[in-house]
Amino acid sequence: MLRKSSIWVEAIRSGLIGGAVALLLCLVGIVVALGQKMIISGVISMGQIFVIAPILIFAYATARRAATKTVDTLLLGAVAGLSSGAILAALIGLGQVINLRAMFVNASPDLYKLLTFGLTLGPGIALLLGVAAITGLIGAAFHLLPAHIRGTLIQTILWVALIGLLRDLIMTVSQNWGPVIPLVKWMFAASGLTLLSAIFLLVVIGGIAYWRYGRSRQAHISKQRTKQQQWIRWGTLAVLALIIIMLPRILGIFFSDILDNVGLYILMGLGLNIVVGFAGLLDLGYVAFFAIGAYTMGVLTSPELAATPLTYWQALPFALGVAVLSGFVLGLPVLKMRGDYLAIVTLGFGEIVRLLVLSDWLRPWLGGAQGIQHIAHPVIGPLDFGSQQMLYYVILAGIAIATFIAIRLKDSRLGRSWMALREDEDVAKAMGINHVATKLLAFMSGAFFAGLGGTLFAAKLSSAYPQSFQFLVSINVLSLIIIGGMGSIPGVLVGGLVLMGLPEILREFAEYRYLVYGAVLVVMMLTRPEGLWPEARRRLELHEEKELAPREEPQPVLKNPGGRR
Amino acid sequence: MLRTWRQRITFTDIMIWAIGLAIVGVVVVGTIKTLQSGKYEPSVWLDLTIKGLAVGGVYALIAMGYTLVYGILRMINFAHSEVFMSGPITAVFLANALAQSGFLNKQPLLSMLLITLLSMAVSAVVAMLLERIAYRPLRYAPRLVPLITAIGASFFLQYTFRGLYGSGFKGYPTVTSLQGTWNIFGVEVFKTQTVVIIGAILMMAILYAIVQWTKIGKAMRAVSEDKEAAELMGINVDNIIVFTFALGGVSAGAAGILYILLFPIVWFYMGFIPSIKAFTAAVLGGIGNVPGAFVGAMLLGLLESIGPNLFLDGLGILNPSQLKDAIAFIVLVLILIFRPSGILGERITETKA
Numbered sequence: 001m002l003r004k005s006s007i008w009v010e011a012i013r014s015g016l017i018g019g020a021v022a023l024l025l026c027l028v029g030i031v032v033a034l035g036q037k038m039i040i041s042g043v044i045s046m047g048q049i050f051v052i053a054p055i056l057i058f059a060y061a062t063a064r065r066a067a068t069k070t071v072d073t074l075l076l077g078a079v080a081g082l083s084s085g086a087i088l089a090a091l092i093g094l095g096q097v098i099n100l101r102a103m104f105v106n107a108s109p110d111l112y113k114l115l116t117f118g119l120t121l122g123p124g125i126a127l128l129l130g131v132a133a134i135t136g137l138i139g140a141a142f143h144l145l146p147a148h149i150r151g152t153l154i155q156t157i158l159w160v161a162l163i164g165l166l167r168d169l170i171m172t173v174s175q176n177w178g179p180v181i182p183l184v185k186w187m188f189a190a191s192g193l194t195l196l197s198a199i200f201l202l203v204v205i206g207g208i209a210y211w212r213y214g215r216s217r218q219a220h221i222s223k224q225r226t227k228q229q230q231w232i233r234w235g236t237l238a239v240l241a242l243i244i245i246m247l248p249r250i251l252g253i254f255f256s257d258i259l260d261n262v263g264l265y266i267l268m269g270l271g272l273n274i275v276v277g278f279a280g281l282l283d284l285g286y287v288a289f290f291a292i293g294a295y296t297m298g299v300l301t302s303p304e305l306a307a308t309p310l311t312y313w314q315a316l317p318f319a320l321g322v323a324v325l326s327g328f329v330l331g332l333p334v335l336k337m338r339g340d341y342l343a344i345v346t347l348g349f350g351e352i353v354r355l356l357v358l359s360d361w362l363r364p365w366l367g368g369a370q371g372i373q374h375i376a377h378p379v380i381g382p383l384d385f386g387s388q389q390m391l392y393y394v395i396l397a398g399i400a401i402a403t404f405i406a407i408r409l410k411d412s413r414l415g416r417s418w419m420a421l422r423e424d425e426d427v428a429k430a431m432g433i434n435h436v437a438t439k440l441l442a443f444m445s446g447a448f449f450a451g452l453g454g455t456l457f458a459a460k461l462s463s464a465y466p467q468s469f470q471f472l473v474s475i476n477v478l479s480l481i482i483i484g485g486m487g488s489i490p491g492v493l494v495g496g497l498v499l500m501g502l503p504e505i506l507r508e509f510a511e512y513r514y515l516v517y518g519a520v521l522v523v524m525m526l527t528r529p530e531g532l533w534p535e536a537r538r539r540l541e542l543h544e545e546k547e548l549a550p551r552e553e554p555q556p557v558l559k560n561p562g563g564r565r
Numbered sequence: 566m567l568r569t570w571r572q573r574i575t576f577t578d579i580m581i582w583a584i585g586l587a588i589v590g591v592v593v594v595g596t597i598k599t600l601q602s603g604k605y606e607p608s609v610w611l612d613l614t615i616k617g618l619a620v621g622g623v624y625a626l627i628a629m630g631y632t633l634v635y636g637i638l639r640m641i642n643f644a645h646s647e648v649f650m651s652g653p654i655t656a657v658f659l660a661n662a663l664a665q666s667g668f669l670n671k672q673p674l675l676s677m678l679l680i681t682l683l684s685m686a687v688s689a690v691v692a693m694l695l696e697r698i699a700y701r702p703l704r705y706a707p708r709l710v711p712l713i714t715a716i717g718a719s720f721f722l723q724y725t726f727r728g729l730y731g732s733g734f735k736g737y738p739t740v741t742s743l744q745g746t747w748n749i750f751g752v753e754v755f756k757t758q759t760v761v762i763i764g765a766i767l768m769m770a771i772l773y774a775i776v777q778w779t780k781i782g783k784a785m786r787a788v789s790e791d792k793e794a795a796e797l798m799g800i801n802v803d804n805i806i807v808f809t810f811a812l813g814g815v816s817a818g819a820a821g822i823l824y825i826l827l828f829p830i831v832w833f834y835m836g837f838i839p840s841i842k843a844f845t846a847a848v849l850g851g852i853g854n855v856p857g858a859f860v861g862a863m864l865l866g867l868l869e870s871i872g873p874n875l876f877l878d879g880l881g882i883l884n885p886s887q888l889k890d891a892i893a894f895i896v897l898v899l900i901l902i903f904r905p906s907g908i909l910g911e912r913i914t915e916t917k918a
Contacts, residue, residue: 028728103658105731282709284716332580333902340641340712341901344844348894351841355891360884436577471837475720482713515724521717522699525710 008079011062015080015136018058019087025050026091026115029106030512035114037508038192039164045192046165046508047114052135055084059139074140081136085129088115092125148213156206163201164193169505173250244396248389256388258504260460263395264453266496268477270402270489271449276478277487277535278415279442280422282343284474285330285350289323289447291469293454295357296322298372298464299365305372312378316455323451324444331443335436350474358466371465375458391460398456402449406489409445418442419487472514476500479517483524485531494533581902588899591876598879605874611752613870619758619827621866622765626820627843628850628858629772630692630813636789636853637809638704643715644695645817646840647722651691652684652818654726654831657735659683664738673742677822685818691722692814693807701803727833737829757826768819769859775812776855785809789853838890842869845897851907860908869893 025031035047059077066076092112094100100107116124117131142150163170167188174184187197248256268290275283299305300315310318330349334342357366366372378385378394385394409415417438420428429435458464480499484491503513524531599605627649634642642648660680663669669676699718703711743760746753776782787795788805796802824839825831842865850861872892877885900907 024725028725030728104729106728280709282712332577333584333898335577337901337905340708341848341905343643343712344641344841345898345901347841348845348897352891352894355888359887361882361888436575475716478713478716486709512724512728514720515728518717518719518721518724522714522721525706525714525717526699526702529706529710 007066007076010065011076011080012083014058014062014065015055015083016087018054018080019084019132021054021058022051022084023087023091025054026088026111027104027106028512028515030515032106032108032110032114033511034508035110036191037165037506038189039161040198041189041192041194043195043198049161051088051115055081055132055135056139056142058084059136060142063140063143073144074137077136077138077140077143078133079136081139082129082133084136085132088132089125089128092116092121092128096121152206152209152213155209156202159205159209160193160198160201164198165506167192169251169255172252172255176250248392253388255505256392258501260388260392260395261504262496262500263392263399264457264460265477265480265500266493267395267398267402267453267456268450269480269484269492269496270399270406271446271453272477273481273487273489273492274406274409274418274449275442275446277481278410278422279418279439281334281439281442283346283443283446284343284471284478285346285348285353286446286450286477287469287471287473288330288350288353289327289450290454290457290473291353291357291464291466292326292447293319293323293451294458294464294469295366295372295454296451297455297458298367298375301376302372302374304374305365305367309376312376312455312459313380315376319455320448320451323447323454327444327447328440330447331440335439347471347474350469350471354466354469354471357469367464369466371463371467372458373463375462375464377459377462385459386462388460391456394459395456398452402452403489405445410489414438414441475514475517479521481531482521483532485534488531488533488535491531491533491535495531498532585899585903588895591880595876595879599875600879602879604878609874610871613874614867615754615758615762617867617870618863619761619765619866620870621846621863622762623820623824623827623839623862624843624846624866625765625859625862626768626816626823627840628847628862629769629816629855631844631847632850632852632855632858633776633785633809633813633816635847637785637806638700640700640708640711641715641844642695642700642810642813643712644699644719644722645692645813645844646836647719647726648688648692648695648814648836649817649821649824649840649843650831650833650836651722651726652688652814653737653821653825654730654735654833654835655687656680656684656822657737657825657831660737669738670741673740677740681819681822684822685815688818688821689811689814692810692817695722696807696810701806723833723836730833732833734830734832737825737831739829743826761823761826764819764823768816769855772812772816773855781805781808842890842893845893845900847907848897848905849900849907851909854907854909857907857909864908865893865896868896 031047031050033047034050035045037046038044039046039049059080062080063073063077066073091100091107092115095107095112115128117127118124119127142153145153170184171188174180187193187201193201243250247259251259268286271289272283272286275281275286296319297312297315300310300318301312303309330346334345337345356362358369360368362368377391383390385391417428417433420431420433421435421438425435457468461468476499480495481492482495483499484493484495499517503509503516509516627645630645630648631642634640634645660669660676663676663680695718699714700711703714743756746755747759748754749759774782776785784795784800784805785808787798787800788802792802795805820839820843824835843862846862846865847858848861849865850857850859852858869889869892873885873887873889876892877888882888
């Protein structure tokens with residue numbers, strides 16, 4: 001137990017760290033950039049959330065560490081919040097004395113205005129400190145709530161915030177649905193929700209979440225699936241499938257384009273998931289296969305480069321073949337490498353491919369920095385899959401095939417060999433697994449899906465440029481499978497939607513996506529390394545102690561097992 | 566012995582050796598053709614050599630960060646590129662302020678020292694924060710976990726500095742007394758390159774002395790040998806690890822200032838390529854080995870600056886210097902295949918990694 005005085009010191013320290021985080025977010029510019037993006041119109045913006053959230057979280061952490069549940073805890077939170085506020089106040093004060101903007105481009109008047117709530121200096125800082133203290137108090141109060149109410153509340157707030165953020169998407173979608181329009185118009189202001197609808201949503205979603213919580217507790221008692229439940233399950237799946245098929249119609253051209261990108265990343269994610277998730281080979285040069293697929297497609301179908309341009313379908317087997325072959329070529333030299341070395345060599349491979357494509361040396365064959373234009377897109381009979389809305393179906397088919405293959409592979413002999421290699425290479429070898437063939441097959445199947453993604457990417461843009469195949473693409477794909485949960489197939493879908501979809505929809509966010517990715521990767525590894533939708537086996541591996549600890553010791557059936565005396 | 570050796574040859578070995586031989590063949594043929602064509606005068610080669618040594622010196626100092634951390638934690642600090650970037654990108658503000666006040670050209674030595682100290686301090690602080698926040702909680706996690714954390718941290722730092730200081734390029738002011746050339750033994754040498762080479766050697770010597778001859782260096786080596794035993798001997802392992810990160814940061818900060826003497830432009834993405842090369846250099850020399858990092862870096866610097874003209878020009882490749890980064894990566898792959906222990910190192914990729 002901490003001594004009483006040290007609790008308060010701890011609270012101030014924790015608050016100062018929270019303030020420092022908030023300060024960093026301010027100076028990085030994310031606060032001002034999202035300051036106009038309202039969640040509840042006129043009440044709170046996304047930018048303000050970025051200031052409040054660290055204060056709230058660190059105050060909550062203080063309260064939790066203090067481990068007391070009294071009025072003192074609330075005071076602790078307020079102290080933590082106040083010290084966070086003091087740091088921000090110091091920033092404003094400093095900004096008045098010297099021109100911080102000479103160094104920090106984002107220490108703008110807009111930032112000061114946002115932090116002082118548009119008031120003059122004195123009252124503004126006073127209000128800021130007050131709000132910070134109250135925020136800290138609320139953070140600590142969260143700790144005092146019973147666990148299930150806290151969970152429900154957080155869930156509800158997150159959902160309402162998400163709906164507020166997705167205003168543009170919901171507005172666009174609802175335009176095709178006559179009867180919904182007035183409701184949607186009532187709900188949303190020019191940016192974000194209206195105050196009234198926010199309260200309404202809070203109540204409704206909170207109610208649902210609470211009700212579901214109650215049900216999930218009952219469900220624990222009777223877990224057997226009745227026939228009725230099975231019907232419901234199939235019904236939901238059918239509706240979901242219908243929605244997925246209708247999606248481009250519902251969303252319109254602009255959002256279909258985003259949807260295509262998300263789809264391509266999911267496709268690549270499914271491939272990388274085999275390499276990283278199943279076989280445990282960290283591949284940072286995954287973009288190379290994507291590039292190879294796109295460029296092979298380009299070289300074979302573009303009238304600029306090919307003597308006899310092929311159609312998309314004729315060129316596809318060649319493109320996939322070249323991608324798989326390059327997977328084999330990369331796989332060979334790295335067979336003996338593990339972990340970190342493998343990561344950096346594959347990274348080098350990705351860069352070599354990009355540098356070669358960009359070089360003047362190969363310009364006559366690959367187009368150099370100007371890239372390749374007029375790449376063919378898929379056509380089946382009268383159906384032209386050139387537009388974003390039509391190409392979606394080809395990508396969807398690709399994802400469906402990839403998912404099917406991945407699911408089938410996962411529990412096959414090969415899949416189990418991959419997992420054995422991932423867990424312990426030496427033991428796997430000793431058990432008679434051919435590590436050469438197994439590893440090469442992992443690289444080759446990963447390359448296959450990336451190559452397929454590449455051909456579709458080239459078809460979508462009808463062009464391929466070296467700039468499209470940066471190292472960042474590999475990082476995007478890696479992030480999405482890690483967020484989703486390494487080795488987990490539904491995790492890839494979730495990761496793709498969250499990581500690729502959200503930043504595209506929240507345009508203001510795009511500038512900061514890599515900042516957020518980086519932070520998310522670190523926080524994820526620190527707190528929840530198994531991902532959002534983890535594979536069962538990996539969850540066990542990473543939380544061995546936690547899974548085993550709460551179980552009670554099994555009661556000995558016999559006092560004297562084995563007949564020993 | 567011979568029989569077992571024959572039995573152990575597999576298809577993959579043959580393929581790998583074929584790749585290796587093909588690359589050696591390209592290098593030899595290219596070199597002969599280039600030299601026969603007589604396209605370049607000897608003075609060109611000398612210039613390229615000195616340039617290579619200067620670049621190699623920068624790589625050596627960055628490589629120190631990788632090597633020190635690897636020696637102790639057996640992990641590759643992927644975010645070291647951002648440790649390297651953070652120093653010079655912050656010190657540029659001091660440099661410009663000094664240039665505006667005219668102090669830079671009045672007292673070039675003192676102001677360069679101040680700029681270097683600031684750069685070192687910032688890099689060291691970033692390295693220590695990185696260790697404290699991202700790596701320490703994961704010290705006993707499965708291997709992939711800290712690696713992914715490092716990649717995440719790297720991106721976070723890059724885009725944090727982009728947000729803080731803006732996304733554009735920033736130029737360093739030129740020091741007038743460092744412009745032009747010196748005549749050393751009848752050879753015209755750029756002053757900046759000379760300063761970089763001398764600075765790098767000096768800094769390497771200091772680092773080597775710290776690791777080899779001070780008490781804390783001894784503790785570092787002890788922790789590197791065996792963490793538990795070192796702890797039992799009364800060494801505070803956490804402090805030693807923090808010190809190691811700080812030392813790597815100081816070295817990277819110094820490397821940053823030497824780097825901007827060669828290429829006086831900073832931006833948030835500047836760390837990526839030099840750091841990958843430095844990592845290659847560390848592996849080339851034998852990672853975990855301080856003199857190895859120096860030897861490897863100098864060698865890589867030379868290969869990269871002479872290589873494109875020497876190996877590729879003779880083969881009729883247009884603008885071979887575009888491919889100098891590719892050469893570095895190919896070198897990395899080749900060492901990891903044929904001599905993973907590096908030039909001066911112990912064998913590690915299979916046993917400890």
